[in-house]
Amino acid sequence: MSRPVIARWQAASKRFGAVLALDRFSLDIHAGEVLAVLGPNGAGKTTALGLLTGLIRASSGHTELFGKDPASIEARRGMGVMLQTGDPPDTLTVAEHVRLFSGYYPQPRPLAETLAMAQLSELAQRRYGALSGGQQRRLQFALAICGRPQLLLVDEPTTGLDVEARRSFWQVLRGLVAQGTAVVLTTHYLEEADALADRVALIQQGRLVALDTPLAIKSRVGGQCLRFRSTLSDPSLAQLPGVLSVRRDGSHFELRATEVERLLPLLLAADPGLRDLTISAQSLENAVVDLIKEAA
């Protein structure tokens, strides 16, 4: 990628007591890109983000934000942050909170623009404590974007949002990216990473185990996904040619397989009563699950 590097981890390690939360983690963030940081719970995602916000200091190696120490206020003026927790005081209004945070930045958005982007225009005078869970999350997002940051850091931004809210959040995020904002996000919804990210970084036990485009990661694992109901047993399915893996999901089977065109007639011959068959491209979720298993 030819775009300039705006932030980087360089062999950054972080030890909490006996636990090595991050192990020589190196990664560059380029201007304008969307980087999704994925990994199981406790893999080190939040620690990696913590180094970039300056809230956590590396035990060894280092982290750079706009070429500076992330703890320096000049570096932080180029970044907006939305953490997993971070409830503002209940008694201040939406507008008061946004106005206060906007003042921290050199060239903030006008208040009305920030509120509109976070879909809070109607709620400007509402106190934080009187907002619904989704509205509270939107305010936290508003605080992250009010300063027109060049880099936006969002830690599980859509956890707890319904599907519609999540989609509209994606739309706002795409709008920001179109204006040149770089985004680093962690998420448990791999569909989200697939929809938004230019690159996916997969962390496992504090180490970077994969870094690529969602497409490349999906094709690295390969195959397609077949879902159906059948009376066949797991072992007999696994013996069929081209089958990579078999998983039982309630009353359904989930097969990962290559050369589906050759497999299908055999499958249907083996179980003429096979029902509810769907064939889909490999999901990022499956690919990630496989990569994590490989790395473990």
Added chain:
Amino acid sequence: MSTNTVAIRPSMARIYALESWLAFVQVLRAPAFALPTLLFPLAFYALFGLVLPTRIGSMAPAHYLLATYGAFAAMGPALFGFGVGLAMEQQMGWLALKRASPMPIGAYFASKVAMAMLFALCTTLLLGSAAVVFGKVHMEVSQWLLLTAVLVLGAIPFCALGLLIGSLAKAQAAVAVVNLIYLPMSVLSGLWMPVKMFPPFMQDLAPMLPAYHFGVLALNAAGFKLGNPGSALLALIGFTLGFTALALYAQRRRWSP
């Protein structure tokens, strides 16, 4: 783009001013905080200073208790607003988000001190009005100004104590700790009744408490020649520095695990 963000700096004065104002508004709008801190001292003062006037030696209780309940009132917002507020905002992750934002960290703590001082000004005006209207308290203008200044600035050592409590305790524990400290310390320091009315060993204990020295300064400002205001001031400065140093140590440990 990145050069722009370095070249233009947001106004620090504006950040500190807005941060302070909103820190004040934030607690003023919380009835569980604002009502007790504003009205309890006024109610106690009205009861013991105005309604049940038992003379304390030759001193008019309405006048004497204006100074000591004024000090009592100034300590509340510092301990509850600063101490408990800090513990809660740390626990909720709010302080972490603020630290990750481009807020100058000093603005956060300065705003809490400003909040406590504004509240102290409010309680001083409330008690002072009651003293003049119902207690017939008469003081020179210079005495009023001096007493107000002492009561407002006297919130600072208790902000430092609040900072220490908030840095060490979790939110729920902080409420309990402040309750355990605030009222007993106020009584033992002679803010509810003169220390002279206590048994001798309690009189000896009082100067170990910062609130005692706050009381001495307030009484002297109000025209009572009691204790030694010079050493009381030094003691308060010492307590402030000590509490702050311990609190900074606790904060440093918390933020650099």
